[in-house]
Amino acid sequence: MTMTDFNQALDSGKISEGLINVVVEIPTGSNLKVEWNRKKKIFELDRIEPAIFQKPCNYGFIPQTLDEDGDELDVLLICNQAIPTGVVVEARIIGIMNFEDDGEMDHKVVAVPDDDRELGSEVKALSDLPEQLVKQLEYHFTHYKDLKKPGSTTVQGWGDTESAKTTIDECRKRWNSESK
Numbered sequence: 586m587t588m589t590d591f592n593q594a595l596d597s598g599k600i601s602e603g604l605i606n607v608v609v610e611i612p613t614g615s616n617l618k619v620e621w622n623r624k625k626k627i628f629e630l631d632r633i634e635p636a637i638f639q640k641p642c643n644y645g646f647i648p649q650t651l652d653e654d655g656d657e658l659d660v661l662l663i664c665n666q667a668i669p670t671g672v673v674v675e676a677r678i679i680g681i682m683n684f685e686d687d688g689e690m691d692h693k694v695v696a697v698p699d700d701d702r703e704l705g706s707e708v709k710a711l712s713d714l715p716e717q718l719v720k721q722l723e724y725h726f727t728h729y730k731d732l733k734k735p736g737s738t739t740v741q742g743w744g745d746t747e748s749a750k751t752t753i754d755e756c757r758k759r760w761n762s763e764s765k
Contacts, residue, residue, distance in 0.1 A: 595648045595673060600753050603746060604699060607660045607674045611644040612667035619670050621646065621657065628670055638729040641721050643668045650756035651763055653690040658756040660694045661722060663714065664701050675699045680711035681749035683741040684726055687734075692756075693726070694749050711743055719743075 598605035610619045616634040621627075643664065646657035662668065662676055676696035684691050697708045708714060723740045730737050744752075 597647050597649045597753065597757055598675065600678075600750055600757075603678045603750070605647050605660070605676050605678060605694065605696060605753065607645045607662050607676045607696060608648060609643050609645040609662065609668045609670055609672045609674065611640050612669055613641070613643050613664075614639050614667055616640070623657075634729065635732060638725065641718070641725050645674075647694065647753065647756070649760050649764075650753065651759040652692055652752075652756050653759075654686065656691070658692060658694060658753060660696055663695065663697050663704070663708070663718070665704055677709075678746050678749045678753075679708060679713070680746060681744040681752055682722065682726065683744060685739050685741055686730075687737050692752050694753065695722075710746065 595606055595608070608621065610621060610628065611617065616636050616639045618631040618634055619628050620631045622629050643662035645660045645662055647660060648657065650658035652658045660676065661682065662674060663679075668674060675698070677699045678694060678696050680695040682693040682695060684693050695711060695714075697704060711719065727738060727740050
């Protein structure tokens with residue numbers, strides 16, 4: 586399957602309804618930095634992070650989007666289970682982390698699986714998440730590169746669902762203009 590086929594088969598989701606398609610790259614608890622390589626059309630291991638920087642949640646991307654850093658728009662997928670690399674999840678948007686990495690904006694949409702009967706039905710907004718989890722996410726992304734390049738990442742705040750939708754729309758427009 587070519588990347589064009591992949592992106593035609595899997596769109597960004599029903600953004601206006603607050604739903605996105607998420608392709609999982611890194612399961613909760615993994616310290617393997619797996620990334621989708623658009624050119625090779627495969628998932629590949631980018632690096633192995635120190636064990637203390639295991640991902641605090643599932644981490645993936647929204648197809649047919651490009652963020653300001655030139656990569657697909659990232660997603661922090663919150664649920665109680667680790668989801669394997671390559672699995673596609675329909676998820677409900679609950680907010681966004683405004684994140685800067687090496688001077689470039691690298692937003693992180695925050696979402697929950699739409700059909701998560703254990704957690705998802707009770708989580709409609711960032712404020713529904715445990716405060717400790719939000720602090721853990723912020724700490725992780727502020728410090729996960731400290732052993733390699735201290736101070737290169739900063740969380741610049743959080744936004745609500747509407748802010749996330751605006752960013753997704755901008756990233757979809759960027760994808761459409763750059764994929765032609």
